[in-house]
Amino acid sequence: MPRLPPSVFWRARREISPMAAQLLPACRDLESAANELRWIRQHVRDTRSPIPPELRIWKLVEKRGRGVPLQYVLGTQPFGDLEIKCKPGVLIPRPETEAYTLYLASLLCKDQALSTTPPPSLSILDLCTGTACIPLLLLHALQRYPSLSQTSLYAHGIDISRHAVRLARLNQAHNNHLLSAPSSSSISNHVDNNPKLNFTQASIFSPNLLPILQSHSPQWDVLTCNPPYISASGFRRDTARAVRNYEPRLALIPDAQLAGLASQCKCQPEDVFYARVLEMAAVLQPRRVVLEVGGWAQALRVVDMLSEELMALYRTVEIWRDEPGAGEGRKREVVEFGGREVRVRGEGMGRVVYLYQGTEEGG
Numbered sequence: 526m527p528r529l530p531p532s533v534f535w536r537a538r539r540e541i542s543p544m545a546a547q548l549l550p551a552c553r554d555l556e557s558a559a560n561e562l563r564w565i566r567q568h569v570r571d572t573r574s575p576i577p578p579e580l581r582i583w584k585l586v587e588k589r590g591r592g593v594p595l596q597y598v599l600g601t602q603p604f605g606d607l608e609i610k611c612k613p614g615v616l617i618p619r620p621e622t623e624a625y626t627l628y629l630a631s632l633l634c635k636d637q638a639l640s641t642t643p644p645p646s647l648s649i650l651d652l653c654t655g656t657a658c659i660p661l662l663l664l665h666a667l668q669r670y671p672s673l674s675q676t677s678l679y680a681h682g683i684d685i686s687r688h689a690v691r692l693a694r695l696n697q698a699h700n701n702h703l704l705s706a707p708s709s710s711s712i713s714n715h716v717d718n719n720p721k722l723n724f725t726q727a728s729i730f731s732p733n734l735l736p737i738l739q740s741h742s743p744q745w746d747v748l749t750c751n752p753p754y755i756s757a758s759g760f761r762r763d764t765a766r767a768v769r770n771y772e773p774r775l776a777l778i779p780d781a782q783l784a785g786l787a788s789q790c791k792c793q794p795e796d797v798f799y800a801r802v803l804e805m806a807a808v809l810q811p812r813r814v815v816l817e818v819g820g821w822a823q824a825l826r827v828v829d830m831l832s833e834e835l836m837a838l839y840r841t842v843e844i845w846r847d848e849p850g851a852g853e854g855r856k857r858e859v860v861e862f863g864g865r866e867v868r869v870r871g872e873g874m875g876r877v878v879y880l881y882q883g884t885e886e887g888g
């Protein structure tokens with residue numbers, strides 16, 4: 526990262542404020558420093574504290590200037606219509622995760638719109654749930670859709686981290702007002718279909734977990750998972766300093782204790798969660814599986830991990846890029862893989878491997 530010349534600091538002091546200059550090492554340019562200073566001031570205005578406002582602003586600016594991610598400084602990150610609370614120890618939700626979660630919601634809604642009878646229930650299992658950003662946004666998006674007004678929506682989030690599960694519950698309460706079904710008088714026979722959401726603290730590798738999930742009735746419709754997927758060398762080489770210094774390793778790199786399992790599965794250590802989640806998918810057989818991946822090469826490795834059984838179960842296998850909904854109407858992008866056609870959607874880097882028991886949706 527290039528060093529900033531002193532002239533930029535002088536301009537920040539002169540044209541914005543000395544506090545903007547303090548933000549520059551983290552923000553890197555004047556426009557971002559001015560924006561972040563505005564957000565910090567707004568945050569202090571909107572939240573109560575016995576500490577005098579100017580002192581709070583200074584403290585927050587100092588923290589951010591040291592490189593602490595803005596989301597940990599302000600304590601929140603917008604995610605679709607939701608505001609997700611963020612705390613050190615739990616991964617900050619990313620915009621790419623938001624993009625595919627909304628895309629998935631649009632597919633689920635389209636599916637329901639095409640069916641003549643709405644399903645009585647729709648249940649989502651989110652593994653490695655973190656802040657619970659994925660199930661919360663899915664439930665919020667789905668319960669606003671008229672053709673699902675008679676469908677009871679349920680989601681279950683699982684995470685090994687006590688901090689994550691606690692924050693997930695906090696986020697559920699924080700966004701509760703956005704999770705109740707719209708009280709529209711135009712919806713006839715309106716039933717209470719406010720979505721339900723639960724969390725469990727557990728490792729997805731725990732042998733006790735799968736039988737419990739298997740006994741869930743009705744069957745899971747959707748399985749989502751954004752697991753730790755970065756290699757130890759990729760973590761050192763490719764991640765931003767703020768990520769390395771402030772975000773939890775547990776959320777980013779598969780635990781070294783799982784390395785033995787990776788060699789058993791004949792996969793790379795950073796892919797070991799996919800081996801487990803695919804094993805779970807083969808047992809639970811959700812109609813859709815959505816796995817976040819860290820780029821094109823990992824997406825192809827995950828497709829390569831699909832067993833013959835899974836290949837037979839999931840008639841549609843797709844790779845979604847960062848913005849899966851972008852570039853629709855453009856020429857179809859397809860890769861041939863293991864004698865199978867894999868549709869590639871959207872623009873950006875490879876971000877998701879998508880499995881669907883039905884035939885291809887969305888044209």
Ligand SMILES: C[S@@+](CC[C@H](N)C(=O)[O-])C[C@H]1O[C@@H](n2cnc3c(N)ncnc32)[C@H](O)[C@@H]1O
Binds near residue numbers: 615776
């Ligand atoms: C990449 S983060 C994803 C968080 C969230 N779903 C999101 O998209 O922002 C991965 C999450 O997996 C959790 N995790 C790590 N090892 C786990 C395990 N063995 N079982 C369940 N969760 C695990 C971490 O605590 C972390 O919250």
